Amino acid sequence: MSVSENAGTGPERRAVLKAGIGGAALAVTGLGTVAARPASAAELPPLAAGRRDGKDWRSYVRAPAGRTVRPVRVVSSTGDVTDADALLKPGGGVTVLTRPAPVAPPAWPQGTTAAASSTHAPNSGDDGTPRTYDASNAIDGDPGTFWNDDTIGVYPDTLTITAPQAVSLPGVTLLSGSDGVPTDFTVDTWDGTAWRTAATVTGNSDVQRPVPFASPVSTTRVRITVTGDQQTSAGEFTRVNEVYPGVVDPVAAPGVLVDFGQVVVGFPTVRFAWASSGNPGVRLAFSETLEYLTDRSDFTRSDQSGGQGQGTDQFAVPSAGATWTDDRRGYRSGGNQVYADGLHGFRYLRITLDALAADAPAARAWGKVAVDTVSLDFTGYLGTPDTFAGWFLSSDDDLNRYWYGAAYTNELVTDTFRTDDVDPRGADSPTLDGKLVLHDGAKRDRDPYVGDLAVSARTLYLTHPDASAAARDVLADLADHQRDDGWIPPASINGYTLPLFDYPLWWVTCSWDYLLHTGDHDYATRYYPALGKLLDSWYPSVTDGDGLLNKGLNGTSGYGDYAFLPRSGQITYYNANYVQALNDAAALAGWLGHTADADRWTARARSVADAINAHLWDASAGAYLDSATGDVRHAQDGNSIAITAGVADPTRAASALAHLDATTKLPYGNAFMDNDTIFADASKRVYAFTSYPELVARFRSGQADSAVDQIKRTYGWMDAHDPGTTNWEGIGPDGTPYEQAYTSMAHGWSTGVLPALTRDLLGAEPTAPGFTTWQVTPHPGTVAWAQGRLPTPHGPLTVSWDNPGSGAFTLDVDAPHGTTGTVAVPVPAAGQRFTVRLDGRTAWDGTRAAVRGARLDDGRLLLPDLGPGRHTVTVHPAGHR
Template sequence: MRFRSLLALGSLIAAAQTAPPPGGKDPWSDKSWHKYVRSPSSDIVKPARILSENTTGDVSNPDGMINGKKPTTLSRKSARDDVPSVVVDFGLNVVGLLRINFDGSESTSNDSLPGLRLAFSETKEGLTDKSDYTRSYRGVHEEDKLTNGTDQVAVSNEKYTWVDKLGCEHERKVCSDGLHGFRYLRISLDALEQDAPYTTSLGSVSISSIELEWSAYLGTPDTFIGWFECSDEDINQWWYDGVYTVDTNTDYFFKNETEPRDAYSPTLDGKWVIHDGAKRDRDPYVGDLAVASLTSYLSHDFPEATRNVLEDLAIHQRADGWIPPASINNYTLPLFDYPLWWVVCSVDLVLYTGDTDYADKYWSVLVKTLDKYYPPFINSNGILDKSNGYGDYAFLPRSGPITYYNALYIHALQYAAQLAEHLGHQEDADRWTERASSIAPKLLARNFDDKAGAFFDGGPCPNAEAGTVCDVHAQDGNSIAILTGVTNDTISARILDYWAETTAQPYGNAFYDNSILSPGGRFAERVYALISFFELAARFRTPGSETSAYEEIRRLYGWMATHDPEVTQWEGIGPGGVSYQGPFMSYAHGWSTGIVPLMSNYVLGVTPTAPGFSAWRICPVVRGDLLWAKGVVPTSGDGDIKVSWVKDEDGKGLRVQFEAPEGTEGVVCVPDTGGSISVINLDGETQSLEDMVLKVKGGKHVLTLKP
């Protein structure tokens, strides 16, 4: 009954459908999608408002620093007076260096200047007298532990501009952490005892204006080379919110602004990367790129940020073939799955951007990963069997023949084989295809739970004997097993039905069906949009499950869009629909932007099958309540792939217009409309009802379906 009630909720919150796109020869000329773009218009970002309900103490003209009419002044005459403070709201998560234009100060002491304490937070919940996160919280070396949760300013008497840069004004006193990712800023007239004698909590400070020096990729409308729009206003906005989230993560790698736990690397210094969060960890993890880089490729022409990360990890490959997940801990964090994500992301880079030079340069690294590192873990039953200890994206305590590790290995082998064929490495392609084909049926036989209709996670319960199978099922392995073809359509549908009935929450589907692996972690109530991406992709790919994808999308992305801080997409969602890590969690995390590839790769249906989209598939998913969809998918060739589909007024017929660059070729799938079709027409010629996949050349085409 719980799932049925959530389905009803999903239908109620579905956005109003907008009218079909303009007809004519070019449905892509309309720029109506510009209104959804979230990026600041320039690299100087102004605040949106003052939260008046949070103002305390003696603060005159609190809106002055926003509207510029008169300076905002914070005053405190006695230690008995309330601490004056004001909260600034930038309207959405931003990232960069805070800049305050002071109109001067007055001090009650000849030896000290009035002190300001600055506390940053992505959410109101995390907005206290300390920041929700600072680099100093995570520093492993004493020189990195500069602050105690706030950035400090000793405000001079004259007019001047202060910029929040990492460092201290007086040796280890009056210190700041520099760059922040945040939405809210609390400014308090206050001083730390350890900053004496340089600052005092008494006196007055006047602020004429406040702004942010934006540090990340500035994704204004003119930077978009790919876009999406459909009949659902909410889905449109979430697509562009996903792009904005990755924009905030795309930034330079600088020692003073990155993860302080031994993540600095001279081989990355000064380069563009995609960090795993705007606030934290600010270190590029390759697993995050499995989604974040797709979002980047499908929107902006900036593959440099992804290539820099993949190259850096490749040159740090270990002798046994293992590839580190990130630079953290001097490239030693022991994750078992991330070398496979490096393979997948490397293939993505080449297929989406046509960068075959990268493939040629690092092909031996890819071969070593697949053929040297993982085969020793294949057990006597022919499947991967991981030893004890954490080893994945969520640091989960699971070991043994885990479904997720095996399904991901199959995916990496298949995907690498696809690229190998195009690059002339046929022996590699044959070997990897054979290995994937060997593991798949053995995984199904060993780990599929026919009673539940889903794969077991595959390992033992905590403290149980090795070789036993814990009665728990995970979203990651089940979803990727479907996508890699380990299951047929019947079993895939059983898995997806089980997952919907068992794990549905108002804020998405949980990544486990129970919490036995870590009762305190409450896994059965935790949602990762990263892993939900693969489940949603499986729903779009499994006949009859497409409509359920939209219902889940509206719960997951609708929740993040309507709960503080809104707009940007969260690292995870915990019990009750809040952070599973408190204010520390990242609320702008690129791995959660799967809404972008879901719409472009599945609803528009465009995917590359050869480097740079020199060959492609256009297989739109039209079942569900969308009335129309259109957009552009960028290629590395002379032109882009454009798709526009519109349902007939009665919902039974369909018209699909698409264009692809001349000199390329591909296939177009006849979409499943959910009803019977009696006429299939491509470019004016009637097609056989038996041909559901049609070969086409680059150029302009029209496909129509009639009941």
């Protein structure tokens, strides 16, 4: 979540931040802005160099060295495969997959029928072809069709097959889809008067499961009763593609599973050296985790639009071989055969000699295929050490690793908007095609959402500001699609119509954040009218008599939010977000000289904040309610943003954070709700998206060690579990991906650890558009040292500090020309004497300021109006040498 530049612990801090926007106060020398004092190298500690104590920030960078990325290991192979490791050695031989022609499975006699307890309703694919799921598909001899029951998690599901005359069965074989395998079922046969159980199966996970009977049975009817199915992101449902009247042992399809070492994104390329005649097919399955890689991908865009590829990408290999790049979505043969999905985000890739039944004769499932190499054309931002304009390094190796893992996650989603690559659910847009954007995820949804930008854009500005157009393109495009009533869409999905209640507020905050980092005056002036229309037209239309946003007014009862939560009425999160957006809008208006707007929005922000405290504070819990009505619960999002937006005073802030500590702490982060009244297991779900403002709230409320602990639980969990490195969309019960295979395991909205460490632990951030003014307020906790560089339009702002303990502290800042700033260093607790020196001169003599403007505030000494160049501040407790 984005945190506004004037968010903090109260009016004192806001006054400090605003001091440099409209003209600084007299400088501490009395002669203007404090200039850096020339000094010899011996007088000042070494400036941050990006290397210390054997650590070098460059060693943590995770992006590949070039656009062509190759797998790093072979995980396993199945079936008849020779020299699987050759895939890792370009020019070092070939991997050969061999599969004999299949023996035709037994078929039911003509006139056999099938009936089921329920049947899922038909639908159509993108090509308009009707797809049916009725029971007859289980006996039609086509494994590409299937029966689906019409209930999710409701049992039993029954399939009854009736033959026109008695058949002798040694057993049966169930062929199912990998996303609906019956795990527990019985097979009954009809003896003419009653059903007899012929076999019972439990714990099945095989797509093709032979079920032999104890002895052959002669019968006219077979009943399969399913009492358990595999769990998928869509729920538990029964899927049976075929029931063969006999025992058919599966022949393992030859395949190789390779690992690219971490999530990558782009166009997979496979070089085939040769193949047998008849166009043997290969199927490619992709997954970000091993757990959700089966004979199909964890997710494909065709899953969202009719399932043409049935979970894999297909290619028919010519006998002369070919170099195939999976670079477009669609059919590759005959107009409706051999489907591939194009771009993929994945870590693991399985290549199998196989073909869909529907692809015959263009591709067949047997023969020989020789694979020379496998690679990927990487399409994300290539974040090599020489591209990082900003960096971070600290004494804590875990924090360093998480910072660069977040940077890499964000690089994966910084990409060109392309028709074939984006969410197929009406998200393609001619006004975005070909432009650089920030997608939400590497594998899905692959559409730019403005709420995601509240985190991912800030991560981008702090690492690769040369790509800041990726944020501007999205913000401008959404404003260009503003509705007549002032509402701004959250994304291009569904033709810019997806109704979200909170995301227009994020558009305001993201716009201000963009300006803080870039100073793009043209953007500000062009889209200022859209901002005014949103805040003075649409949001007032959903404001109630208490002065609070009220979801349900003006036809908004069906609107969602970042998690499509069933919330309505007065919600703390929406209203705290409103305060944040109003203050951000006021700052933007002030910068453009629209003082009346700035004053009006500032006054409204105060009024909404007062109403939140009057109507949504739960004194008994010591935290803000999620909703003023209905079940009592307290949410991470509302409580955290109430603190960062300045709604909560320090007492309420401390109380709310204590409540979250007591009710939401998990081994894998802090849950976003303190109970399960909004949905089952809500108190076990962690969103890094809503964890970011809580991290900021903890740092800025003097709880740095608590923030670091939360970082290590949240990001440490993701770093230690497959796929490693990248940041998950959400974490569910027991630390699992919260929507199983559907979960995006590389999601830009989860990269808040990076701005939290740079802006709050290191402590540096802009306070006026274009970084013309800045602030450095370290929150070190028990971290021994940190250093970093922030890119600005004027050049880098470099910061380094040492925190040796006992109240001593050294801060080193090198600021670019054209900027001024404020530093606020931590000082010993009240009652302990100390002195502070600024550039070798006394700034605090132990009892009072020795330079103009220096003052104590909430455990810090503030030194305003520092000019460009090198500055060093040292805190010396009494008796410390």
